[in-house]
Amino acid sequence: MRLHCVGPILLSVVSGSYAIAQTHFEHPYATSADSEAHIRNATDNLIFTSVASLLQQWPNTRFRNGHTIVKAAVPVGTVLYHARGDQHVPLIPEWTGFNVEHSYLLCPTPECWMLTLVVEKPLNVIYFDGSSAANSYLGHQDSQDVVIWGRVRRDKMMAEWERIEEICKWGRQYNLDGFIRMEPGFEVMLCDFTKKTKLISSIHIMGAESRHPATKEDVASAFYQRQSMRMSRSLGAQPSEPPKPPPRRRLPQPLPPNWVGPLRDHQSVSIEGIQAAWWNSFYPGEVRARIDYTRLVSFYDPGYTSLLTAREGIPRNRHRLLNISTDDLQLAMSHLHSDLTREDDNTSGIDWSALTRAVTDRYTDRLYSMKATLAVSNVEKSNATLVATTIRRQVMVMLTPYLLYGALPSLFDGQDGRNASWVQPIAFHCQTSLTSGIVNETLTRSERLIKSAIEGVLHRICTSLTEIWVDAFTVTAASDKRAAELINLWRDKLEELMRWLDWPMWDTCRPSCPEEMFCYISTWPWGMSWTEEDVDTIDMTPRCIDRTTGDLGEPHSHPHVY
Template sequence: MARLRSIVPGGMALAALAASEHTPMEPSYQAASDNAFHVFNAIHSAGRQWGSSVIHNGFSLYPAAVPRGTVLYHGGRQAEPPSEPEWLAFEIEHAENFGRSWRERPRPPPMHRPDGVDNAEGPQKPLMPPHEGHPEPGHPGPPRRQVGYLHTYVATRDLNMLYIDGMSAGKTDLGTLDSQDLLLRGKSTTDNGFMDERERANDLCDIVTAWGYDGLVRDEIGFEVIQCDFDNGLEQVSSLQTFYEEDRLSEHGLSTFQWARAAGQRYDGIGGNRLNIDFSSMVSGFFFPINISSTTDERPDLIRLAAASELDLKDIKDYLQDISTQPRRFTVHWQGVVDMIVARYADRFALMGSENTSVTQFISELESLTLAYVDASGIKNNDGGHDHEAQNETEAAMNRCSDHYLLPVLIDQEHWSIEDDLIYTSLQAVMDDICYILYTMRSTFYTYLREDERFQGQINLDGDKGALEDAFEVSRPLLQSLMQTLAWTTWIRPKVCAPDQTLFVAMWPIGAPRDHWHPGCRTVEELGRFNRSYWDDRP
């Protein structure tokens, strides 16, 4: 399959020597290829709590839609709908924490502002000004009564949103706010402090509503919406006063656990078809030839939009504005493509890269991932393929491997946007690297066998054990290095089962009675025999 060639001029860096006008920087296929692994992970983590929390410095912005009929929640100090930009939560527990009621002065919260002043509202300062009986944080005043409300809203139409990836609702100096403060707002994050959500929300709404959006979607401990106008596209279903903390039987501290649990249920996605991301309109800093290095020596892993120049960020913003004002596309669901790739390779690579894996397990997984793309008739000598004909077949197999999970999207290639082309370039580069390493490891085993003087042309696992072990010692570090480069967030997520096990329930035609009544983790040995004893009385 022919590889795509660039149809967009390579992104032009700041023309410092330009005589008069600045030439706007454009997306670059070279940048999309150079940043391929970042693009892959950004797509995989978009709209998902786990990946957004791990890769918390976002670089990408996506037009998105909250579908008509979606239920959203707001916690605040007033029963009426807000008259200015305010936040909405996708989860009840998220909103409840901002609509608490109490009679006495609140107990000190677990979090503190960067300046050391207690933030009496918890992790996120509500997007509303202080009012009588609710003074500024840092000036607690006398004990006071505070009444809170939990609002429920339903979207009366599709709400047009700009989704900012990463943990973009995190008020930190780690880079979580770069895409909002530096790229969109064009001002330093620290101009008025990280917690200045009121000014941030007003600025962002002024920008995105002019582009046709109703608001923005961000992530902290749960996904949230900054809704710019509550009178447009929302209907208030209820506004219920919450119970005073002193009147509740339960300990308030449990609400933190409940909030975290609710957010954790969205590790793999917001769910319920509540946020549709237009991946075909993705605009990412990874598509542009900009500096994305860390700005902190202590954290070289924290790549930052802050490393790019102001002019480069303005060019990206201008490009985003152009994309935002065009019709939505939703041409290719690129996250589905990425999910298929991760599902195919993640668990297999985890086992192959484990320090506890055996040579037999490693070879079994390697052949499972490579032989599916090899035409055995093209390798007549069966020794690994180092004559001309066999080498050609190995290259063909490598190309089949690289292209396989991208085949479904090609049917609509004539309708692709430039952004689709850029994403394809990134994913193709990732697959090229994966498949190159796989077939390099496969060739390594045959090379070591052929160089072993005891090798007789036919593989003997017992007799060739030494050569296979030597090849294994060379191949596994290659796989481990690839895994470090891929940096898939799924590998740092605790697993139910060990790498050499799989979670199994009886599925016809296999499974013992215990697999039905007590499903659990099963090893390769336990599943290595065709056991259908649950399904009938035959052994």
């Protein structure tokens, strides 16, 4: 689905007089009949950001309710970690972490054994994006629920054993070895430890102190209750038995003879777990898994029309799969089935990750810088003509590869108003330069969806920039009053664009944190109650956190980017 943008363009004439003309920049595939509905329901931005954020910690923490299921592989030589209460390799499906710090978070007491495994043959897995390993009522597990049970199951929020067994059972028909999810970091739910992995070591290590961390008790309980469930099952409890409530104090670990000094405290364990997860904050993300973009299902696919209606007017942090229709779910599952059973690997070979990265590389910092230039406080400190001239230069930088020689406005022709058709070739080349050489017939369904999203995002960016360029072209000849009017128009247009794009790279700590701190947003189960039911109670303001003490700095005073 493409975005059709209709808006008034203020066209400057060379003489310095200005006439207002109603101009339509038509998307190549849009029609007047569907334009209004498309603007309301467009999902290009949602698909684009999801694809550009796969296996990256920060955006999948910010956009917790994942909407993507995609095939992936864990390559040979990858090391995985599994903490448990004994030295034995699990004989049932279990959890492993890419980072030992992540696995150590769940080290049981009184004994902690760390198993280290290496992948001997590539693991075939699927990846659920978002904070899909976070036990929550807020929708983090929706995509798993609809795959396993055909609907969102609130009653299965803590059913970890049932969840891993049901997903593994479902995955057998596709020869899947496991599943990747994310909580603080990325984990591999491994269905069979005896296939494709080899035990490197199983060592008895020192656990952390037995006291609860000095945080809300339910934060500690989230990990301990889940780990209690996992451990009780792995040690022989029946799956039908209800999990025992978490102990108010963990059992003390016997210290070895001649041990001196304290054990690691829980604050240290938590902070290091978060920091290890943050190694994969942004691109390229967790590289120990390889995404197959040709086999991807997005619940933002506009073909799933029941979800378009359910999302209308709803902010992204409240997007759920609760209202997916039976027909749309069957369609999504048929897409997933086709992706996972397709044997023909004669695909386009396009690196879609690099292509989305080319878009964000080119525009992320430049749009943010343009936003800063247009900030009211900055305009108040300068004369309007100077600010407008700066904007002209910034827009020209972004449009330079597409400023065709001779693509200029004609002299005023004496008619009432005039069109801005002279910028349409500029907009066209800006929108199509990255994808014009890609032939749809060579693409899978998933690739066509991604290509369409990239084109939709570029259409919106390039349309906005060329609309501003029409105004800015002769702004150096404008009066200070006229420049001020244009600045207000440009500010509104840019804010609308950035609000629609909603790229997570803009929502970080600015200015950046000092070296002794790192940037942090609430990460399950820290900074939120694991039984929370109102997402708006969770403070997602980026803040600097002390690497040693875990103390949070003050929320950054700069306003949100849009």
